[in-house]
Amino acid sequence: xxxxxxxxxxxxxxxxxxxxxxxxxxxxxxxxxxxxxxxxxxxxxxxxxxxxxxxxxxxxxxxxxxxxxxxxxxxxxxxxxxxxxxxxxxxxxxxxxxxxxxxxxxxxxxxxxxxxxxxxxxxxxxxxxxxxxxxxxxxxxxxxxxxxxxxxxxxxxxxxxxxxxxxxxxxxxxxxxxxxxxxxxxxxxxxxxxxxxxxxxxxxxxxxxxxxxxxxxxxxxxxxxxxxxxxxxxxxxxxxxxxxxxxxxxxxxxxxxxxxxxxxxxxxxxxxxxxxxxxxxxxxxxxxxxxxxxxxxxxxxxxxxxxxxxxxxxxxxxxxxxxxxxxxxxxxxxxxxxxxxxxxxxxxxxxxxxxxxxxxxxxxxxxxxxxxxxxxxxxxxxxxxxxxxxxxxxxxxxxxxxxxxxxxxxxxxxxxxxxxxxxxxxxxxxxxxxxxxxxxxxxxxxxxxxx
Numbered sequence: 001x002x003x004x005x006x007x008x009x010x011x012x013x014x015x016x017x018x019x020x021x022x023x024x025x026x027x028x029x030x031x032x033x034x035x036x037x038x039x040x041x042x043x044x045x046x047x048x049x050x051x052x053x054x055x056x057x058x059x060x061x062x063x064x065x066x067x068x069x070x071x072x073x074x075x076x077x078x079x080x081x082x083x084x085x086x087x088x089x090x091x092x093x094x095x096x097x098x099x100x101x102x103x104x105x106x107x108x109x110x111x112x113x114x115x116x117x118x119x120x121x122x123x124x125x126x127x128x129x130x131x132x133x134x135x136x137x138x139x140x141x142x143x144x145x146x147x148x149x150x151x152x153x154x155x156x157x158x159x160x161x162x163x164x165x166x167x168x169x170x171x172x173x174x175x176x177x178x179x180x181x182x183x184x185x186x187x188x189x190x191x192x193x194x195x196x197x198x199x200x201x202x203x204x205x206x207x208x209x210x211x212x213x214x215x216x217x218x219x220x221x222x223x224x225x226x227x228x229x230x231x232x233x234x235x236x237x238x239x240x241x242x243x244x245x246x247x248x249x250x251x252x253x254x255x256x257x258x259x260x261x262x263x264x265x266x267x268x269x270x271x272x273x274x275x276x277x278x279x280x281x282x283x284x285x286x287x288x289x290x291x292x293x294x295x296x297x298x299x300x301x302x303x304x305x306x307x308x309x310x311x312x313x314x315x316x317x318x319x320x321x322x323x324x325x326x327x328x329x330x331x332x333x334x335x336x337x338x339x340x341x342x343x344x345x346x347x348x349x350x351x352x353x354x355x356x357x358x359x360x361x362x363x364x365x366x367x368x369x370x371x372x373x374x375x376x377x378x379x380x381x382x383x384x385x386x387x388x389x390x391x392x393x394x395x396x397x398x399x400x401x402x403x404x405x406x407x408x409x410x411x412x413x414x415x416x417x418x419x420x421x422x423x424x425x426x427x428x429x430x431x432x433x434x435x436x437x438x439x440x441x442x443x444x445x446x447x448x449x450x451x
Contacts, residue, residue, distance in 0.1 A: 010431055017185075017430045024184035027176050028195050034172075035069035035076050035196075039165055041147035041158045042073045042137075049140045061284070061316070064406060067196030073137060073144065075169040078129055079196065080177070080189055082170050085285045086121035090114055095339060122174065123167060130166040134159065186423040194419040197412045200403065208404040218399075226400060233391065233408050237417045240384055243272035245377045247370065251355040266355075270374060272381040274341055277414040279332035279382070280389050283325055284411055317393045317402075326386040333382035343370040388414065 012018055038044045054063040054071040063070040066079030094100040094114075103110035138145060138154060147158035177188030184191075212223040246267035315321050347367035356362050360369045391409030396402055406412050 007431070011427060014430060017427065020183065020185045024180050024186065024191070027180050027184060027188075028191070031076070031173065031176055031192055031195065032067065032199065034169070035067045035074050035199075036072060037075050039073050039075060039077070039162050041145060041154075041161065043144045043146050044072065046144035047071065047073055047141050050137055050144070060402060061406065061411070064200045064403075064412060065193055065196055067199040069196075070133075073141075075165050076173055077133060078126060078166050078170045080170070080173055080192060081285070082125040082129055083118070083122045083174050083189065084281060085125050086118050088282055088285055089121060090118050091339070119171075119174065122170065126167040126170050127163075130163045133166065134162055185426055186419065190415065190419045191423070194416050197407075197416055201407060204401070204404040204407065208401050211401055226404075230408060233388075234413065234417065237388060237409075237413055238421070240273050240381070240388070241276075241414070241418055241421060243381075244269040245272065245373060246270070247373060248358060249350055249355045250358050251353065268346070268350075270341075270370075270377060272377050273333075273385060274374070274378070274381075275333045275336035275385075277411060277418055278336050279329045279385060280411045280414065282332040282336070283328035283389070286328065287321070287325060317396055322390040322393050326390055329386040329389050330382040333385055334378060337374065337378050341374060343367045343374065346370055385414075 011021070050073065051071040054060055059070070062079070062081060065081060066074075066076060068074075069076040069079060090100070094104050100114070103114050106113075134154070145154050145158060147155045149155050173192060174189070177192050180186065180188030180191055182188075208226070209223055212218050212220070212226075246269050248265055248267055250265050344367045347363060347370060350356065350366060351362045357366055357369060360366050388409040389411070392402075392405040392407075395405040395408045400408070
């Protein structure tokens with residue numbers, strides 16, 4: 001406790017770090033206030049059906065990512081999911097099109113061009129998702145829309161204003177995230193997602209406690225057991241984020257002038273989960289597509305054949321949904337690991353620096369050895385990641401409320417753990433750079449990007 005208080009004092013004594021933290025908290029406050037600003041022309045007291053719909057299923061997950069803005073019919077209702085979808089598309093294009101591959105190799109200028117393309121693509125995604133959101137709100141809470149025509153349908157003024165506001169809201173969130181990345185602490189978009197998730201935790205925790213205190217709920221002992229299981233799952237997720245396999249590299253001795261270089265053994269850390277949370281986000285974005293289709297396809301009179309056909313896909317507690325979700329995560333883990341780690345490039349770098357892996361020939365054999373190691377550790381990592389992703393559905397079968405079960409795994413828990421470790425890692429780097437002690441006595445904190 002004493003060390004923690006001392007670390008807080010050290011953080012506050014660094015002017016630049018203090019300003020960054022205060023700036024980040026200010027941006028977060030703006031984001032949270034905006035999530036309660038309702039779209040003009042919508043009666044917030046008539047959104048009971050929409051809030052009920054967004055309390056479970058994929059819509060419930062989307063509502064959690066937006067910090068409750070989806071259920072509130074807020075100007076931030078779409079959240080950052082359009083941006084995430086656009087980012088995924090751009091990354092996939094980087095694997096297929098030479099133009100994007102060229103941009104990836106141009107350094108900072110190429111990164112800026114890709115970010116600009118991602119922004120434009122985000123607007124296109126919003127153009128599809130915003131009408132789907134309004135259509136869904138009209139079906140679930142038609143009385144909430146007060147700007148209507150004589151026949152009771154939403155007026156053209158409402159449609160145009162709502163679409164512009166929803167698209168502008170997502171773009172404003174993107175801008176807030178970029179400000180955090182540049183002038184605050186941590187990755188801005190990831191920080192905004194994490195804050196939206198944490199904002200739902202008190203409500204979910206209170207609802208779960210209330211349900212356990214009921215006559216058939218199991219009582220306080222069962223609630224404490226749930227919290228203990230949650231802590232264990234969080235610790236396992238930390239191990240998943242930080243787990244590495246070290247490859248030994250021996251460097252030959254070199255004499256330059258009167259100085260001797262090399263002759264030492266170092267280790268290259270290969271992360272068990274090199275893809276991070278991206279495979280889950282990839283799979284989640286694809287699983288959200290049926291919701292957009294349903295938003296356009298379901299008629300006002302009732303469910304259509306299309307809704308019935310894809311109902312099993314959007315049922316987050318169903319076997320079909322979780323099986324497909326699990327398999328997609330395993331595939332995307334290998335895919336994303338392949339585009340983030342290049343064994344041939346690693347082998348070439350080792351050779352250029354006069355190093356070699358003991359017992360392995362430099363060059364092609366080294367690349368094959370590294371590729372084999374990556375494949376072996378990625379398999380259990382991908383399965384563990386898939387199990388964590390579908391764990392909320394398993395926990396729900398044990399009687400845990402659907403909203404609280406989302407914190408037992410899936411994208412929400414991994415994002416919280418990853419962003420929290422990344423942020424602490426950045427803060428610790430600032431402390432160590434100014435010759436202060438780190439946050440932990442045992443060693444440095446390692447985020448998703450490594451130590």
